[in-house]
Amino acid sequence: xxxxxxxxxxxxxxxxxxxxxxxxxxxxFSDLEKGALEVTAKPxxxxxxxxxxxxxxxxxxxxSTATKEAEFTTIKVKxxxxxxxxxxxxxxxxxxxxxxxxSCPHKIITRAYDKSPQSFEYTLERDIPTGTYFVRAYxxxxxxxxxxxxxxxxxxxxxxxxxxxxxxxxxxxxxIASVCFSVFSVLALLVFFVNEKRKAKIEQSK
Amino acid sequence: xxxxxxxxxxxxxGVSTDKTGKYDLPVDLEDRAxxxxxxxxxxxxxxxxxxxxxxFSTCFVSTFAAAPLVPIIRENLNLTKQDVGNAGVASVSGxxxxxxxxxxxxxxxxxxxxxxFLVMLSAxxxxxxxxxxxxxxxxxxxxxxxxxxxxxxxxxxxxxxxFTSKIIGLVNGTAAGWGNMGGGITQLLMPVVYEIIxxxxxxxxxxxxxxxxxxGWLHIIMGILVLTLxxxxxxxxxxxxxxxxxxxxxxxGKIMWCAVSNYRTWIFVLLYGYSMxxxxxxxxxxxxYFFDRFHLKLHTAGIIAASFxxxxxxxxxAGGYASDIAxxxxxxxxxxxxxxxxxxxxxxxxxxxxxxxxxxTAIVAMILFxxxxxxxxxxxxxxxPFVSRxxxxxxxxxxxxxxxxxSGLTQLIFFSTSQFTTEQGLTWMGVMIxxxxxxVMLIHFPQWGSMFRPPSTDPVKxxxxxxxxxxxxxxEKQKNMHQGSVAFAINAxxxxxxxxxxxxxx
Numbered sequence: 001x002x003x004x005x006x007x008x009x010x011x012x013x014x015x016x017x018x019x020x021x022x023x024x025x026x027x028x029f030s031d032l033e034k035g036a037l038e039v040t041a042k043p044x045x046x047x048x049x050x051x052x053x054x055x056x057x058x059x060x061x062x063x064s065t066a067t068k069e070a071e072f073t074t075i076k077v078k079x080x081x082x083x084x085x086x087x088x089x090x091x092x093x094x095x096x097x098x099x100x101x102x103s104c105p106h107k108i109i110t111r112a113y114d115k116s117p118q119s120f121e122y123t124l125e126r127d128i129p130t131g132t133y134f135v136r137a138y139x140x141x142x143x144x145x146x147x148x149x150x151x152x153x154x155x156x157x158x159x160x161x162x163x164x165x166x167x168x169x170x171x172x173x174x175x176i177a178s179v180c181f182s183v184f185s186v187l188a189l190l191v192f193f194v195n196e197k198r199k200a201k202i203e204q205s206k
Numbered sequence: 207x208x209x210x211x212x213x214x215x216x217x218x219x220g221v222s223t224d225k226t227g228k229y230d231l232p233v234d235l236e237d238r239a240x241x242x243x244x245x246x247x248x249x250x251x252x253x254x255x256x257x258x259x260x261x262f263s264t265c266f267v268s269t270f271a272a273a274p275l276v277p278i279i280r281e282n283l284n285l286t287k288q289d290v291g292n293a294g295v296a297s298v299s300g301x302x303x304x305x306x307x308x309x310x311x312x313x314x315x316x317x318x319x320x321x322x323f324l325v326m327l328s329a330x331x332x333x334x335x336x337x338x339x340x341x342x343x344x345x346x347x348x349x350x351x352x353x354x355x356x357x358x359x360x361x362x363x364x365x366x367x368x369f370t371s372k373i374i375g376l377v378n379g380t381a382a383g384w385g386n387m388g389g390g391i392t393q394l395l396m397p398v399v400y401e402i403i404x405x406x407x408x409x410x411x412x413x414x415x416x417x418x419x420x421x422g423w424l425h426i427i428m429g430i431l432v433l434t435l436x437x438x439x440x441x442x443x444x445x446x447x448x449x450x451x452x453x454x455x456x457x458x459g460k461i462m463w464c465a466v467s468n469y470r471t472w473i474f475v476l477l478y479g480y481s482m483x484x485x486x487x488x489x490x491x492x493x494x495y496f497f498d499r500f501h502l503k504l505h506t507a508g509i510i511a512a513s514f515x516x517x518x519x520x521x522x523x524a525g526g527y528a529s530d531i532a533x534x535x536x537x538x539x540x541x542x543x544x545x546x547x548x549x550x551x552x553x554x555x556x557x558x559x560x561x562x563x564x565x566x567t568a569i570v571a572m573i574l575f576x577x578x579x580x581x582x583x584x585x586x587x588x589x590x591p592f593v594s595r596x597x598x599x600x601x602x603x604x605x606x607x608x609x610x611x612x613s614g615l616t617q618l619i620f621f622s623t624s625q626f627t628t629e630q631g632l633t634w635m636g637v638m639i640x641x642x643x644x645x646v647m648l649i650h651f652p653q654w655g656s657m658f659r660p661p662s663t664d665p666v667k668x669x670x671x672x673x674x675x676x677x678x679x680x681x682e683k684q685k686n687m688h689q690g691s692v693a694f695a696i697n698a699x700x701x702x703x704x705x706x707x708x709x710x711x712x
Contacts, residue, residue: 126410169415178337181330182329189326
């Protein structure tokens with residue numbers, strides 16, 4: 001019974017945590033200032049880019065229409081999925097609540113905010129999946145809350161997109177090891193089987 | 207190897223119930239143990255138990271190894287939700303066929319060869335996972351790996367030849383439950399192995415491929431152990447015992463007919479599809495569900511998902527044990543009621559799981575659901591050995607196949623389309639469980655009754671002996687092929703409930 005009581009108590013505490021946590025108002029993407037930063041992302045070459053090899057030339061600067069500039073402390077630049085890469089993939093869905101949004105999971109760079117135009121040469125990481133992307137830069141305040149953003153594409157996310165081809169992850173050495181162990185398994189079985197049949201035959205002939 | 211020479215128990219042939227001396231544990235008329243000693247490895251009964259559940263568990267580990275790594279795999283192979291769902295369906299579909307075949311193999315060749323062959327021949331399929339490069343390859347390999355879940359049948363069959371009917375609920379429940387735990391172990395094991403390999407320097411998309419070598423090696427190790435340490439029957443290996451005249455070679459067609467023409471077989475096929483079937487489906491979707499819906503890290507989602515499968519450690523044996531207790535007081539009718547209550551409760555908790563909006567309620571609902579579904583599996587196989595003596599292997603195989611069929615169907619309807627979110631899918635799955643458990647009310651044994659009807663009072667047709675011996679025709683009875691069924695019927699008196707004799711004398 002003591003176990004039941006302590007389990008129930010811990011359950012109650014957890015529930016209280018949940019309730020209190022959920023009470024804060026969620027920050028929304030639609031509340032952020034649009035187009036506060038002018039962002040460009042230029043691929044190093046034409047066509048589909050290769051993860052781990054090709055680069056993006058990313059620049060960002062303050063837009064003339066920005067109003068919340070005083071709050072900017074850090075700029076977080078991220079790689080985001082274009083709508084075509086989100087189809088049939090609910091784990092990449094765009095959500096208005098910022099903490100739920102999963103459309104920009106890949107971090108490119110985080111830099112302290114500087115008034116002058118910034119740039120960064122980004123080599124596509126080897127864990128970037130195959131897909132179509134654009135770049136977005138969030139302006140974050142001192143409390144680590146997003147206040148504004150700018151992106152390399154238009155609002156409908158249809159222009160200036162680029163495609164990436166992921167690495168396969170396969171290696172010749174893996175393929176060879178895989179074959180070797182498979183063959184060993186089948187051979188070991190056959191050897192045992194034949195051996196046992198042979199012993200049974202010897203027994204029978206005794 | 208094993209007992210292919212010497213002692214095959216011919217000195218025990220029917221005369222006395224002397225239960226000590228030859229074996230480590232006391233045995234019944236068919237040399238099956240009457241006591242279950244968990245921490246012993248004694249030949250042949252307990253050693254069989256441990257070999258059996260560990261090799262079955264290994265197959266669960268490899269069949270569901272992909273599930274906790276799906277968040278990585280889906281990015282590497284550019285999978286859509288449909289691809290992931292279809293791979294899940296494929297992983298449980300292969301064994302529908304292989305479990306049927308395994309049933310026949312066990313009836314004809316013995317569970318030791320069946321288990322070892324399957325485990326070692328499916329090792330290459332596990333290793334080939336590291337070579338896939340797209341959705342088609344992923345689905346195909348998961349389909350092929352899934353074949354090895356047929357070790358369930360060899361496991362249950364092996365237990366039924368080694369342990370007596372009074373404790374078969376507990377034994378089958380424990381062996382299968384601990385085997386099913388593999389579905390939970392893998393949700394912990396694979397993310398940890400993946401993480402270690404990544405820390406050693408591999409990129410994400412290579413690390414998951416290397417991780418699959420671990421279940422592959424487990425297959426090879428277990429196959430070798432089963433071949434070197436296992437034996438088919440308490441009295442030795444099948445071929446040796448056949449030659450000494452104790453076990454009779456039966457005909458496949460006859461066994462199949464016996465299984466298929468018994469309506470109870472089909473009810474259990476459906477029932478198991480909604481206890482084991484939903485367990486398999488949940489093994490495939492639950493880690494990804496917690497990862498996506500509650501924004502957890504991969505290994506956190508893995509830990510929660512693991513607790514679903516790990517509950518099998520006590521839940522399934524508890525179900526078998528509950529069935530045995532119910533049988534002690536109410537006989538077979540108690541077993542049937544226990545099954546209905548447990549499985550329906552599991553279904554209701556599944557509905558709750560889909561409706562849960564916070565992490566804590568989801569975890570609580572999931573754990574209660576797992577207890578219900580897994581105990582129901584244990585309670586099912588506490589009854590299945592009594593449906594038929596002659597076709598035990600095939601009926602176990604069909605029931606097991608039903609589990610996988612139910613899983614494939616459920617994943618196809620609820621988890622492979624964009625029509626339902628995963629949480630909606632879980633709720634509807636719960637509703638389906640409750641509905642598909644109702645047919646247990648139709649199962650009636652003339653000698654023991656059913657949920658709502660008492661046993662038959664006919665002095666001839668209402669006996670256990672009549673029920674089991676009627677599986678053989680006159681010609682076969684002339685050849686004394688039915689003696690095993692007679693012995694079984696005597697031992698099955700334990701299902702009469704409180705009227706059962708406490709000791710069995712001949």
